[in-house]
Amino acid sequence: MSRIVNGDPTLRVRPETRASVEAAIDMLNYTPHPSARALRNARTGLLGFALNDVNDPIYAEMVERAQVEAAQQNFSLILLNTAELAQRGEAFREIVLGRRVDGLLIQSGLGSWEDAVQEIARAVPSVVFGADSLPGTRTMRLDDARAAQIATRHLIDAGHTSIAYVGAPGTSSERRFSAYRAALVDAGLPWLPAIDGGWTADESHEATVRFLGSGAQVTAIVAVTTTAALGAHSGIVAAGRRIPDDVALVSINDAWFARHLNPPLTAVWLPLGDLGALAVHEVIEQITEPRDGETVLTEPAPRLVVRGSTKTLATGRKDDDPGGQASDR
Template sequence: MDTSPHANAKSPGRRPKVRLSDVAAAAGVSVPLASRILNRDPAARATEATRTRVLEAAAELGYVPNVAAKSLRLRRNGLIGLVVHDLSSPIHLELMRGARAEAAAHAHFLVLGDVDELLQDDTSFRTFVSGNRVDGLIVQGGHGGFDERIADIAQALPTVIVNAPSRVARDRVTSVFPDEPGGTRLLTEHLLALGHTRIGLVSGPRDSTTGMLREEGFSSALADAGLSLREEDRVHTDWSSAGGRAAMIELAARWQGSADRPTAVIAGNSLIGVGILGAAPGCGLSVPTDLSVAAVHDTWISEHLVPPLTTVSLPLYEMGALAVRQLLADSPGGTEILVDDPRPQLHPRASTAAAPAR
């Protein structure tokens, strides 16, 4: 996430966008009250003087209402879109379950979309986000390229990002995300407790916010133990089992002949972990005798692998449910919500064991 002082800089000649919070501050009222007054809500409890103050502040600042958000309040058709990377991935099941349960509780249905398809097909992208087909969208963020399209989506539809803090359209989009650094910290501390002092990392794409946050937790746990990640022990790949397999083969080639190679590796997600487990024997490495393997995200397949995969679970169900609540509540854009209840939970299994003697 870009936190540099120039992150929100406007191009020369362009007037900075006035937010609802700016109007509320100028009028000396809360954001929800300002919203109700500007949308002519008859139930808004405000004196005539307060109403006048808010309307005058909006006029003076040149505030333009969020038409997409207003349309959600006034015209709902009962459909919510959920767009994720790779609908076939078992990682998304809990997120979908949480979102579907919360949507059903509010008499809404969930419509699924695939980020990768929308990235490749501009016609599908325009069709999905236009035409009032859905009341709003929940979009999986933190995966690089598609994040840049979220700003376009938010212009057309109320939007909530799940999985990572938003890097774009911050004034219009709410983000709901888990404690990513806390999850990889748990995995790293587990391996350190088993005696591993050199640990590799197979992370997601370089431009992935999610991957960066997970590496942050990994690195901080190593630093606390007086250790650090060596560059030759890290590989960036995509979030797939094929990516994990290719990464394991690359790492094994780098380590060949080294008496000081890593004795453990952390996978950026459980699909990458599956690929590492599959490739390790062909690389002459037995898991966990020669190499312990752990991964982010616990899925139903994790305990059925050979050997069963050590994982950390994140509150995906709760994240999906909260995203739907935020969308239907028409929460003000720019809100970033860390879902830390329940906390990340470690699931130690047979893919990790004590570090081999050197």
């Protein structure tokens, strides 16, 4: 009976038996009780998604695709706070030690809780995002270097010679910074130390205002992510400079609001949604066979979307663009 419900492929049963069982299921609108199933199978059908800040639209995109992918594989996504988990409080005991979830997706590489995240990832089947490769851990990230390179090259190609980078804490930002620097070095141009912004628009706003207020003479900025770019955008305006005439701006990541800024934000799109879906797929595989290793999601490739926050300088050289290029509105 149970084997009919669950579609056991090794089962052979008379068609009439199967039919009568299926009729009963339909008539009673029978659904297996999830708790009983979970107890018996030692599987909850739950995946945890641990985030630092649900409000970041970049995460929202990942979460949405992750949720859809999970639902397709009959898993539900439960929302967790990285901070709560990392502080080994009630939540840690219940979720991680208590095995409330079958697997965990954890954001890392943001400069907080890195050690705790690693420990948790070893206790439960997990995929860690954004972090550098870690022995014993399954990590997954985007092609940060390529994206930062495309952003920086776009500015170089537009004729800029003095380009800054607005960053944030953690290894994700550091990888992007290195590629920014490398692109400038390659072009024989000077690079500047990263401006210490943050992962929120407010922090990057303050950092940008301070940086420009100190008399810095850059003509272009690369921002670590779209929220930071938004803060840089308002910061440039607050500092009394014009975009793109005085200071051009490119965002790594292309969140949905980029096109609605004034002027619209030139950005390098990265496949965040795909990363979320792929991570769910991976963590479900890990439940049955644990595996470590690093995946850098290079496809679909980062893609430059040119909008109004950058333009070719009158005096600038005009080369081909290195990345795929697109433009909207």
